[in-house]
Amino acid sequence: MALSTHTTTTDFLLPSIHSAPPFFTQQLHPASLSIATEQWIQLILKYARHRRLFTIKVEDSEAPGNNWDEVLRNERINRKVLPSYLTYILAQMVSKKLAVYEPPKQDRSVLIYWRLPEEWAEVLHDWVSSTGNLNTIMTFYEITDPPIASPLSGLPIPLLRQAIAILSRSNRAQIIAIAEGEGVRFFPSTGKA
Template identity: 55%
Template sequence: MALSTVTLPSGFLLPSIHAAPPFFTQQPNATTQASATGHWKRLILAFARFHKLYTLSLADLEDTKSPWANVLRNERINRRLLPPYLSAILQDMNTSNQATFEPPTQKTSVLLYWNTPEQWADILYDWGVSTGQLNTILTFYEITEPALESALSGIPVVLLKKAIVLLQKNGRAQVISVADGEGVKLLPQTSVP
């Protein structure tokens, strides 16, 4: 059987390696396994970015209705990832700062960094500038569920908070208490003479 790419109904293109049965099995050779894990991490992050998915968990392996079903299994070759292998991939993603366990007290679900917190901080700040939101107090809801769809639509609050902390560190944001909890005020950048 020749390996070929497959375009999913969503338009996402699965790479040809996804049609290789060994891709779904942990390999005994460390070099081969490291290569396969690298392919899995790139595939997971690309799929998450394409579909704006922020989490991946071991529970997604068993849920055939999960948005991850077509990635974590390949019915054409009767293969699927098993929990220990996905667990190892999630651990590797956490170690390489491509994801973080969320909540941090468990090891079965990760928050994916298809954009790093630093990139999200820049996206948030650029969004604030482009929409005229500097010096305006915004609730987290207004950012994650804006009236007009934006790159921040649907971002988990935990990831938004990580971005805001980074903006605070360089003086581009201030956390403000609001009636419903917390909000943020994006501050104009001061130019250095």
């Protein structure tokens, strides 16, 4: 079978390497393993961005019918990523700071950084500025579940907290205790980087 690209049902273009049976196997040769793992990492990041997926779990390689089927399986060549290899790939993503274990203190589920926390901080601040909410207190819910879809819709709270912490260090945000739990006040940029 010739290697070929394939468009999934969600209109994601899988690279031709996805049609190569060895791609789904953890390679023994260190150089081959490194190259294949890097290709997997890039594929996972691109797919996550395409679908706005924030987490991937080792279990996603074990049971069909989840958000990751199109990537972790290739029914055309009867291949899937084994849980042990996906565990390795996720560990590499964490070591490269492209993901973080979520919840912490386990190694079977990660929060994917298809946009780094620093990038989310800028998206967050730009969105708050564009909606006229500077100097007002907003709840986390208002940010992640706004009435009109935004780039922050569905953002996981741990990632939102990281973005707010980054903005806090540059004096552009402050966590505030409110009746509903926690809120955040955003401040205009000072012009200093």
